[in-house]
Amino acid sequence: MPNPNPIGIFDxxxxxxxxxxxxxxxxxxxxxxxxxxxxxCPYGTQPPENIRQRTIKISQFLINIGAKIIVxxxxxxxxxxxxxxxxxxxxxxxxxxxxxxxxxxxTRNGKVGVLATGVTINGDRFNSLLTRFxxxxxxxxxxxxxxxxxxxxxxxxxxxxxxxxxxxxSPLIKNGVDTVVLxxxxxxxxxxxxxxxxxxxxxxxxxxxxVAKRLQQVLQEEDLLSDKAPVxxxxxxxxxxxxxxxxxxxxxxxxxxxxxxKYIEL
Ligand code: DGL
Numbered sequence: 001m002p003n004p005n006p007i008g009i010f011d012x013x014x015x016x017x018x019x020x021x022x023x024x025x026x027x028x029x030x031x032x033x034x035x036x037x038x039x040x041c042p043y044g045t046q047p048p049e050n051i052r053q054r055t056i057k058i059s060q061f062l063i064n065i066g067a068k069i070i071v072x073x074x075x076x077x078x079x080x081x082x083x084x085x086x087x088x089x090x091x092x093x094x095x096x097x098x099x100x101x102x103x104x105x106x107t108r109n110g111k112v113g114v115l116a117t118g119v120t121i122n123g124d125r126f127n128s129l130l131t132r133f134x135x136x137x138x139x140x141x142x143x144x145x146x147x148x149x150x151x152x153x154x155x156x157x158x159x160x161x162x163x164x165x166x167x168x169x170s171p172l173i174k175n176g177v178d179t180v181v182l183x184x185x186x187x188x189x190x191x192x193x194x195x196x197x198x199x200x201x202x203x204x205x206x207x208x209x210x211v212a213k214r215l216q217q218v219l220q221e222e223d224l225l226s227d228k229a230p231v232x233x234x235x236x237x238x239x240x241x242x243x244x245x246x247x248x249x250x251x252x253x254x255x256x257x258x259x260x261x262k263y264i265e266l
Pocket of ligand 1 (some may be wrong): 011012013015042043044073074075148183185186
């Protein structure tokens with residue numbers, strides 16, 4: 001039986017919109033709820049316990065308003081809290097992790113750079129990824145404090161954002177990596193800038209599309225897919241931050257003029 005209930009997606013802020021875009025492309029008939037935890041952003045410099053508490057509150061909210069499945073569209077929240085979320089809720093939960101496995105497959109020179117938050121890079125789940133898939137390649141991890149804030153403000157190509165990125169990418173250039181993993185959902189919005197700094201020979205990859213595919217697979221397996229006509233599919237946005245600012249930034253990032261965001265503190 002088709003299930004018309006919405007998919008619940010959350011992130012520390014607007015980064016998860018990079019995942020929402022892929023989900024919408026793959027599943028145009030699904031209703032979507034999106035929670036941007038902008039008042040508590042960035043997650044990547046906070047103690048993992050704080051992040052876990054936020055993700056549990058947000059997931060509970062999304063489930064209360066009808067979400068049939070939760071997508072943690074945030075590497076940091078997934079690394080810090082996915083196991084806890086799965087223990088806490090019966091609903092299926094889809095998380096994400098930096099694209100280490102695909103990077104290890106496509107690198108030609110065995111040198112990969114990862115841009116992510118400090119919490120992601122120091123997380124056990126991330127280290128287990130390295131052990132499982134990257135033991136015979138060189139991986140250079142670069143935490144990027146300050147970058148998420150630039151995307152939250154919609155400053156995608158300013159001098160300051162460019163200078164920050166140049167600083168974070170310089171150890172990767174020095175080491176001659178041929179593959180860069182965007183290990184935070186905010187960073188795909190900076191892809192063009194990363195590509196222009198790294199040059200055309202370097203692969204720049206993220207996991208938004210893979211997460212959308214995994215979500216579709218889980219919905220199929222659990223018999224939760226909607227059969228709505230795309231024209232009736234809706235998106236509802238919520239934030240703990242400044243609703244008008246968040247809505248302005250989402251409009252630009254997603255290139256959709258008619259978005260309203262509701263303020264809801266949890
Ligand atoms: N978008 C996030 C991620 O994928 C969170 C970044 C942050 O809030 O520090 O990791």
